Structure formats: structure tokens, C-alpha cells
Amino acid sequence: MRLSQASLWLSTLLVFGGCGGDDPSETPQLSEVTVTCTPSSVVAGQSAECTASAKDQDGQPFSVSSYAWTSTVSSVATVNTKGQVTTVTAGSTAIQASATASGVTRQGQATLTVTQVPEPLPTVHASNITSNETWLAANNPHLVRGQIALTGTPAPTLTLEKGVVIRFEADAELRVLQGAILAQGTQDAGIRMVLDPGAAGVKWRGLVFAHKDSVSQLEHVALSECGGASGAGGCIVIQDQAAPVLRDVTVQRSGTSGVLVAQDGSGFGASSARLNVSDSQGYAVRMGSNQADTLPTGGTFSGNQPNAIELRGNVARSQTWRHLGIPYDVPAQVDVSGTPTPTLTLSAGVVLRFGRASALAIGENGLGELVVDGTAAAPILFTADAAAPQPGHWYGVHLQPRTSSSTRLSHVTIEYAGAERPAGRAGRGNLNIYGNSAGGGARPILNNVIVQKSSHYGVFLQEDGAFGPGSALLTSRDNGGYAIALEGNFVGSIPQGGVFSGNAINAVEILYGGVRETQTWSNLGIPYVLNETLEVGSANSPKLTLTPGTELRFALDKALIVGQTRPGTLSAEGTATAPIRFVPNTETPARGHWRGLYFWQAEGSRLDYTVVTHGGALGNPGRGNVNIFRELGAFLTNSVLNDSLNCAVTRSGGGHTGSTPVTTDYTLSTYGNSFSGNESRQCAN
Known part of the structure; x- marks a missing residue:
């Protein structure tokens, strides 16, 4: 009996003990975030204030520590951490606020409309x-x-x-x-x-x-x-x-x-x-x-x-054209000339593009000067104004006789010229240099100049035009004619150290005129072509020196004459490995193609380690490869004299005006000359 009552009492205690805890579903939790913006429609540039509030699952206010604010279209409006809105431009955006509590995140938003300023x-x-x-x-x-x-x-x-x-x-x-x-x-x-x-x-x-x-x-x-x-x-x-x-x-x-x-x-x-x-x-x-x-x-x-x-238009006053990052287009001729002398200076990096029928002329209608100041890092370019340029597009650069001797061109490329000008001097090169026919005229100084892709000459010099002293590193390539063309008296001014390649006639053309001043013709790696007879001689008794390896090619019936009307000297001293050559300008030479070498008042001349072939054409007195009209002694040595139409060597008997008897026998082994294919080795005239 007592045991049963004790058990009942204990069961009652356990029941009451189990009902003593709280129900978890009754704990407040973050359930909703609401955003309100005032005003909800604003003019761009005005501001708005947005507030946020939270409720729990029973719709009762819920306290959160902070809200994170964002604008869905920031280009329309932005919002800071306090809900303050800055408007930017017309449009619509949602201003959002989010909060997190006990691992639960909720977000609310309000639409903000931004209208344009009236x-x-x-x-x-x-x-x-x-x-x-x-x-x-x-x-x-x-x-x-x-x-x-x-x-x-x-x-x-x-x-x-x-x-x-x-x-x-x-x-x-x-x-x-x-x-x-x-x-x-x-x-x-x-x-x-x-x-x-x-x-x-x-x-x-x-x-x-x-x-x-x-x-x-x-x-x-x-x-x-x-x-x-x-x-x-x-x-x-x-x-x-x-x-x-x-x-x-x-x-x-x-x-x-x-x-x-x-x-x-x-x-x-x-x-x-x-x-x-x-x-x-x-x-x-x-x-x-x-x-x-x-x-x-x-x-x-x-x-x-x-x-x-x-x-x-033309340039009549001194000025500098600066490198502005884009080209200068020249659709018609520009002439730099006036009084006093205007100087046109081109800064490093400048690009000039020339239209058809255009040119750059210096000194055409007065005095003029050109200074082209390119550098290795920023060269200057003269080119055609064309998407697909072709040789002969424009007339080229023309340095007229009244061009200042201070004209200089450094680190410049000139290309795609060579068109024939309808008037004026008729140079058809990328670069054309003219003298005054009196031993003066344009004398530009060239350094690191490239002339390329002309339809005719790379550089054309005429009427006593010449390169200025100190010129160096001229490159002439891929032109449609000769690399350079100029008169005989100014060949010695050609710059040294350049490159000549790819030209239709990869040679220097000697146009006309005689050698009147002492000078040296260097071995440029390409031949000199004489399309006219050339005489060395003047009141100055000039000496023409040819360096080892130099080659002179002669057109049909032309000659090289030393001292016929006035005294002159030819010094052609080659070496066994680099002889100096006097040969015809043809791939298929015939005996008598050209007249040969003629020596008159030529004291001091030397032919040593030379090759002279295919001379002896009719015309001048003497019909040999080498024709000697005054006694010069042992001036012809170690030379090859072949394929003359007549004699390898013609010696004067003194019967011609201005001549003296020549008695030196150049066929003697002492002189080291060789003969082959001639009508005869040596004969008198």
C-alpha cells in the first residue's frame, strides 16, 4: 500500500517537471525588412533620405544592429551607409537595405524615381x-x-x-x-x-x-x-x-x-x-x-x-615645321624662296606626303634654304600621298641654283618621285640638285640620306650641281634608273659610305662636261658609266685619281681624254687584287665599242694594275685602247690591254698638233703589261 502511493507521487512529479521549459517557436526572429525613401521621386541633383525597419515572425518590431545599403543602378543614384541618397541623372533605381540576425538575413527595397532637371x-x-x-x-x-x-x-x-x-x-x-x-x-x-x-x-x-x-x-x-x-x-x-x-x-x-x-x-x-x-x-x-x-x-x-x-602655297619666311604626330600633305608644289633667304627647317620625325604633280622646290623664285634635321631614332620621310604608292607619283625635291650652301639633309628618306615636271628644270630623281653652270649653285650637305623607288634617278645633279663638303652615307636603292647621275667635274663630291642596290641601272651616270678640278673618284661598289666623252684638263691642271677597284664603263664611241686642250693628270693605280677597269658599257662587247684612253698634256699620269678592253673605235687620232701623244715614260705598267679593234697601245710620232714623239716601248716585259685579242700590240700614229 505504501509502495503504490510513493510511485504515484513520483509519477506526478515527473509530469510536472517535463512541462517546466519554453517553446522555441515562440522566440522572436528576423523575418522582414521594410525600406522607405522620402521623397520617392526627386529631380536629378537633389537628395533623398531612406530609412529601414525590421519585424519578427509575429509582425512585431525587431531590433537589428545595422543595415547594409545599396543602389541597384548606381548611375542613377548612390546611397551611403546611413541611407542618404545622392542622385545623378534621370532614371529609376531600387534602394536596398539588408540586415542579419542569428544567422538570418533579410532584405527590403524601395523604388526611387529620378527625373531630369527642367x-x-x-x-x-x-x-x-x-x-x-x-x-x-x-x-x-x-x-x-x-x-x-x-x-x-x-x-x-x-x-x-x-x-x-x-x-x-x-x-x-x-x-x-x-x-x-x-x-x-x-x-x-x-x-x-x-x-x-x-x-x-x-x-x-x-x-x-x-x-x-x-x-x-x-x-x-x-x-x-x-x-x-x-x-x-x-x-x-x-x-x-x-x-x-x-x-x-x-x-x-x-x-x-x-x-x-x-x-x-x-x-x-x-x-x-x-x-x-x-x-x-x-x-x-x-x-x-x-x-x-x-x-x-x-x-x-x-x-x-x-x-x-x-x-x-609657297614659303617666303624662315620657319620650322614641327612633328605633330600626323603627316603634312602637300597636294601641289611648294617653293621655298624669297629675300632675305627664307629657311625651311623640318624637325625630327616629320612626314611629308606629296600628291600627284607636287614637288618641294628650294630657291625656285629667289634665294632659299632647306634644313632637314632627322635623327636615327626619328628620321624624316618624304613620300607619296597614296594608299598604294608607285614610283613616279610626284616630282621630287628640287634644289635650285640659288639654294643656300647651308642647306643640309640628315636622316631622311625620299621615295616614289621621278615624275617629269611640265616646266622648269627637268630632273627626274627623288632628289634633284642644280648648279648655275658657272661652277656654283646648290651644294647641299647630305648625311644618312636614303633615296628609293623613284621611277628614274635616285639623285640627279645638273648644271654644276654637287654634293656639299662633308656629305656621307648616301643610300640609293630600288630606283627605275641610275643610282646617281651628275657631271664629270662633280663626281668627286659623291658621299662615301653609302649603299647602292636594286636600281634598274646600278651605276653612276656621268652626264657630260669635263673634269676641271682635282678630285678622287672612289670605288663605290658600282661602276661609273660615261655616256659622253670626258676630258680631264683645265687651266688648273686638275688631277683625277681613281681608287683601286674602280670601274669606268664607256658608251658606244665615247672616250676619256687627258690634257688635249689644257693640261690634266689621270692617276689610276689599282692593285693586283683590285685593278681599275676601263671597259665597254655592254654585256656583249665587241672590239672597237669605244674609242679608248687618250693622253696629251698628261704629265704625272699613271696607269698601274688597270684593265683596258674593247677600245679602238674610229674618230680621234689613234685607234688603240691606250693612245699616247706625248712622251710620259713608264706610266703604263702591270696592265691588261685586250680586244682593241686596232692596237692595244698607239704611240704618237709627233705629227699631230700638240703632240711629241713617244718612244717608250710598253710591250717590254719590264713594264709587266699583257696583251690579248688586239689587232696588234703597239703601233705608231
Whole structure:
């Protein structure tokens, strides 16, 4: 009995003990986050305040330590860690807040609508400006309607405040006929000149400076969608000898050229800098050659059609064309000449592209000088203005007789010239150098110059034209004619150390004239071709020296004469391994192809280790490879004399005017000469 009562009491205790804990489902948990933004619709640039609250599973307020805030479209609005919203532009975005508690994360959001700032009514300008005006940023946007001009007396000034926005209707224009525009933008608050939105697809004409004495200045100004076809030809047009100062000016998407500068003395004002032109449907800049040195430096040019600077007209004053990162295009001849002597200097890296029927002439109509200052790292290029250039595209560089002796060309390539000029001197080379037919004329100094891909000559020199002293490293290659052509008296000026290869006639052509000055013809690795008879002799008793390995080739019936009318000397002293050769200019020579070597008043001459073949043609007295009309003693030694039509050596008997009997027997073994294929070894004349 007692045991049963104790058990019942214990069971009752256990039941009550089991009911003593809490129900976990009744613990508050994070269930919902709600976001509210005030206001929910704002104008771009205004701010909004967003708040967040949380509830538990029973819909009761729930406390969280912090919220993480985000904007789904940050380009429309951004939000900071406190729910403060900054709006940027028109659009819609969701402002979201998320919270985490006991491992549970919940997020809420509210939609924020941002509307555009109401467009203010424009400040309209539709009539000429005849007195001083200031256009303020506070009155933006300004609207130009039609073609308006600054004009009147006294000359008006239009001042544009920083931050000003000017819209131009289709075909609108702002022109300076009197006075000046002072556009005073800054890097942070530039001035914009744009197409009015209502004129989409049609350009406005542009900004025209047409006043010689204007002091106009544009600083931190951007122009776009201008250069309309009905305008003056560019987004910015400078004419009537105007020279506005442009600093940090940008031109975009012109319908014609970016900037047009007339060939009337107009240019960019001093201190102009950083002109940027992009995406024009014409040249980046078009202007007269005589003002090309006023082009601003430090700017950029891209996407223009073509992306180049077009230059027209002659150069009459000294100036430098600087490397601006794009080529200069020359569609017609440019002549550098005047009084006093103008000097055109080209900076390292400059590229000049020449159109058909174009040329660069120095001293054509007066005195002139050219300085081409390329470097090994930044050479200068004269080339054809063509996508697929061909030899003979343009006329080449022509250094006329009045070209200054200070003219120099360094680290420059000249290519694709050789076209025949319709007038003037008829040089058909990449580089053409002319003398004055009196022993003077152009004497340019060449260093590291390449002439290539001409339709005719690499370099053509005429009428006493010559290379200047100190010239070196001339390369002539892949031209359609001779590597070089020049008169005999100036062959000694050819620069040393160059390369000659791939030319249609890989040789130096001796045009005409005699050797009147002492000089040396070096072995250039290619032959000299004499297409005319050459005489060595003058009142100066010149000495022509040929170095070992040199080869002279003679055209049909031509000769080399030493001292016939006036005294001269020929020194041709080769070596056993590098003899000096006097041979016919043909691949299939016949005996008597040319007349031979003639020695008259030729004291001091030497032929040692030479090869003389296929002479003896009719014409001059004597019909040998070597013809001697005055006693010269043992001057002919160790030489090969072959295949003369008549005699290998002809000796005078003294019967010709100016001759003396020659008695030295050059066939003696003492002299080391050899003979083969001649009619006879030695005969008298």
C-alpha cells in the first residue's frame, strides 16, 4: 500500500517537471525588412533620405544592429551607409537595405524615381553684336540663331564666361568681323559650343575669325557637330590675316575640315597650344605653307579623314615645321624662296606626303634654304600621298641654283618621285640638285640620306650641281634608273659610305662636261658609266685619281681624254687584287665599242694594275685602247690591254698638233703589261 502511493507521487512529479521549459517557436526572429525613401521621386541633383525597419515572425518590431545599403543602378543614384541618397541623372533605381540576425538575413527595397532637371529657356542670340557683351553661365544655354557677327565701331568684344554652353541651330555661325571673342574657360569649367538638339543630323557652320587686328582668344573651348557644308569650310575658320590664340581647344565631328586657315597670311596666334581635332570629315587642319610654323603643339589628332595637315602655297619666311604626330600633305608644289633667304627647317620625325604633280622646290623664285634635321631614332620621310604608292607619283625635291650652301639633309628618306615636271628644270630623281653652270649653285650637305623607288634617278645633279663638303652615307636603292647621275667635274663630291642596290641601272651616270678640278673618284661598289666623252684638263691642271677597284664603263664611241686642250693628270693605280677597269658599257662587247684612253698634256699620269678592253673605235687620232701623244715614260705598267679593234697601245710620232714623239716601248716585259685579242700590240700614229 505504501509502495503504490510513493510511485504515484513520483509519477506526478515527473509530469510536472517535463512541462517546466519554453517553446522555441515562440522566440522572436528576423523575418522582414521594410525600406522607405522620402521623397520617392526627386529631380536629378537633389537628395533623398531612406530609412529601414525590421519585424519578427509575429509582425512585431525587431531590433537589428545595422543595415547594409545599396543602389541597384548606381548611375542613377548612390546611397551611403546611413541611407542618404545622392542622385545623378534621370532614371529609376531600387534602394536596398539588408540586415542579419542569428544567422538570418533579410532584405527590403524601395523604388526611387529620378527625373531630369527642367530645361531652362535658352538665351537667344539672333542679331549682330555691335557693342561689348558678356555671355554668362548663369544664362545657359545660349542659343545662336542664324549667322551673326561681331561688327561695328568701336570694335566690340564678346566675353564668354567659363562654363558657358552655346547651342547653334542648323546652319548657324558666329563670325568676328571686328573686335574679338574672349572665351575664358578653365579645365574644370570649359566652354562648349554644340549643335542644338533640335537640329540633330545637320551641322552648324562654325566659328569664323576674319579680322586682322583681332585679339581673340579661345581657352578650354570645345566645338562639336560644326563645319556645315554651307559654311566657310571648317569648325574653326581663320582668314583675312587673322591670328586668334587657341589654347586647349577641341574640335570634334566636323562635317568638313577641323580647322581651315586661309592662304592670306592668316595663322594661329603666338602662345597657341594643345589643339585637339578628331573625327572630321576632312583634314584635321588645312592652311597655307607660309604660316605652318604657327600650328599649336602638344595636341592630338585622330579619326579625321584624312588624319593629316594639308599645306598649300609657297614659303617666303624662315620657319620650322614641327612633328605633330600626323603627316603634312602637300597636294601641289611648294617653293621655298624669297629675300632675305627664307629657311625651311623640318624637325625630327616629320612626314611629308606629296600628291600627284607636287614637288618641294628650294630657291625656285629667289634665294632659299632647306634644313632637314632627322635623327636615327626619328628620321624624316618624304613620300607619296597614296594608299598604294608607285614610283613616279610626284616630282621630287628640287634644289635650285640659288639654294643656300647651308642647306643640309640628315636622316631622311625620299621615295616614289621621278615624275617629269611640265616646266622648269627637268630632273627626274627623288632628289634633284642644280648648279648655275658657272661652277656654283646648290651644294647641299647630305648625311644618312636614303633615296628609293623613284621611277628614274635616285639623285640627279645638273648644271654644276654637287654634293656639299662633308656629305656621307648616301643610300640609293630600288630606283627605275641610275643610282646617281651628275657631271664629270662633280663626281668627286659623291658621299662615301653609302649603299647602292636594286636600281634598274646600278651605276653612276656621268652626264657630260669635263673634269676641271682635282678630285678622287672612289670605288663605290658600282661602276661609273660615261655616256659622253670626258676630258680631264683645265687651266688648273686638275688631277683625277681613281681608287683601286674602280670601274669606268664607256658608251658606244665615247672616250676619256687627258690634257688635249689644257693640261690634266689621270692617276689610276689599282692593285693586283683590285685593278681599275676601263671597259665597254655592254654585256656583249665587241672590239672597237669605244674609242679608248687618250693622253696629251698628261704629265704625272699613271696607269698601274688597270684593265683596258674593247677600245679602238674610229674618230680621234689613234685607234688603240691606250693612245699616247706625248712622251710620259713608264706610266703604263702591270696592265691588261685586250680586244682593241686596232692596237692595244698607239704611240704618237709627233705629227699631230700638240703632240711629241713617244718612244717608250710598253710591250717590254719590264713594264709587266699583257696583251690579248688586239689587232696588234703597239703601233705608231
